[in-house]
Amino acid sequence: MKSVNLTNKQARQFILLKQGLMGQHKFIKEKGVCDYIKQAGCIQFDPIDVCGKNAELVLQSRVEGFSKDMLYKLLYKDRRLIDYLDKNMAIFNIEDWKYFSRLRASYNEYGRSMDEINDVSDEIKSIIKEKGFASSKDINLNEKVDWAWNPTTLSRAALETMYFRGELIIHHKKGTIKQYAIASEHIADEILNASDPNLTEDEHQSWRVLRRIGAVGMLWNKPSDALLGIDGLKAANRKIIFQRLFQEGKIIEITIGNIPDSFYCLPEDRPIIDRVLSDNEFKCRTEFIAPLDNMLWDRKLIKVIFGFDYKWEIYTPVLQRKYGHYVLPVLSGDRFIGRIEIVNDKKLNQLIVKNFWFEDDIAFHDRFAESIYDCIKRFSKFNNCEEIKLGCKIG
Incomplete structure (x- = not known):
């Protein structure tokens, strides 16, 4: 497949048009929030709030008419979105839940303090079912167990592990405090128990590489924070994945000016390339x-x-x-x-x-x-x- 040649300016315009950060707003209100997150795969969550949390800041720059309560509603009332692991902690469309079943299964197979957590998981589920939702403060299991960088309470370790396993979801947040609920009570069975569309680990990694290319707009075959969270993705198989995706026509090669490296974008973004090749003027924002x-x-x-x-x-x-x-x-x-x-x-x-x-x-x-x-x-x-x-x- 022939490479596409862009000038540096055209490459910038391509990324910004793809991101919805140049020209007329293409993401509008609640539908725009879901549409952008679907396009991006996920947006990264970070709890620090100096002038808005990271996910809110991402959306305010792109979505016309966005408000913070809009994201909260889509996450915890409408449940069209869900927070879970993707690129670190992230927010993505609920329909993508099925793609992470192998990740949830891995948390059932190994993890810190598994015996202690397994011993109390039924008790925690009973407490949550009775209350509707619960935080670690509501679960009176204060013994210390091994966890991440430092020991923590069994309550916190158990809730987080059950969340990573997919037994629990976040019901809502109050400030930085997570309130957990039983996943099956809030996610439809056809979504909760859907089969993983990727049958092999190689297929899964390839899907996630494509997802990250779409998230940025274009990527090169180099180590990058854009690929964080893709377990087992080493330089050798990353190279193989990029080569295969290109040979199968699932990515387009882009060369930019005098930059020696090749970049890759998704075929569905070819219309954006055609726009920047034929038009130099876009609304400045x-x-x-x-x-x-x-x-x-x-x-x-x-x-x-x-x-x-x-x-x-x-x-x-x-x-x-x-x-x-x-x-x-x-x-x-x-x-x-x-x-x-x-x-x-x-x-x-x-x-x-x-x-x-x-x-x-x-x-x-x-x-x-x-x-x-x-x-x-x-x-x-x-x-x-x-x-x-x-x-x-x-x-």
């Missing part, structure tokens, strides 16, 4: 991008294609930080023009803009000021803030 946004999963790829070097510095010691604790990339048109540090002060109901940094190669700062301020206003509404406090000059 300015958006604040989540730290763990799907398009940033492969940061080396983003650096090569966009010339943007981003590191999430939340776990970087203060004195070693170049920017700040929780900094969002700022996208305008087909370029990352800067970074913004924003805090949602829930006590004061105030959105505080602490810092803004333009990229070194971005000139005409004043030209971007209006679109950035407009984005701040939208972001304030997204965070339900009544007031905006600017702690820095923009432009």
Whole structure:
């Protein structure tokens, strides 16, 4: 199959159009949330909430009319979405539950403190059935057991293991506290017990590689955070999978300008390629991008294609930080023009803009000021803030 040749600008436009971050909004309200997550496979969940949780930040930049309660409703009331393991902890469409049956089975076969957990699992199910849902605080099993990095209570270890096994799901969350429920009471049997469409581990890995290519827009055959969570995917079989997918016509090869590496996208995205090959002008939008946004999963790829070097510095010691604790990339048109540090002060109901940094190669700062301020206003509404406090000059 013949490769597609794109300029660097066209490659940027392709990724952004695919992501719904350029041109007219293609993801609208609740349907748009589900449509985007279906396209992306999953969005990564992280509980830290400085100016919105990561999953909420991903959606606010793409989905017109998005609100935080919209995601909560789709997860815990309508149950069209579910939170479970994919790329680390993630949110995906409930119809994809069947693809992770081998992962759930693996948690039945091995894990820490299995004997202790198996001994109390029936008791925990009885408590949850009686109450409807329960957190670790409701399960009075406080003996310490071996767990992850540090010992934890048997209550927590058992609930999390039963959740990983698929016996329990998250009923809802109150802040960061998870309330668990019996999976069979909230997921239809035809979904809960559906057979895995992938018959072999090789088929499963190939499916997940395709899923991650679709999540970013394009990927190359290199080690990448975009491939996190695909168990057993080593360099040798990753190479085989990419080669086979290309030979079978399940991915399209893309070359970009003078970049020596090959990139790959999904065949269903060929219409987007045709758009960028025939049209140079698309509606310019300015958006604040989540730290763990799907398009940033492969940061080396983003650096090569966009010339943007981003590191999430939340776990970087203060004195070693170049920017700040929780900094969002700022996208305008087909370029990352800067970074913004924003805090949602829930006590004061105030959105505080602490810092803004333009990229070194971005000139005409004043030209971007209006679109950035407009984005701040939208972001304030997204965070339900009544007031905006600017702690820095923009432009």
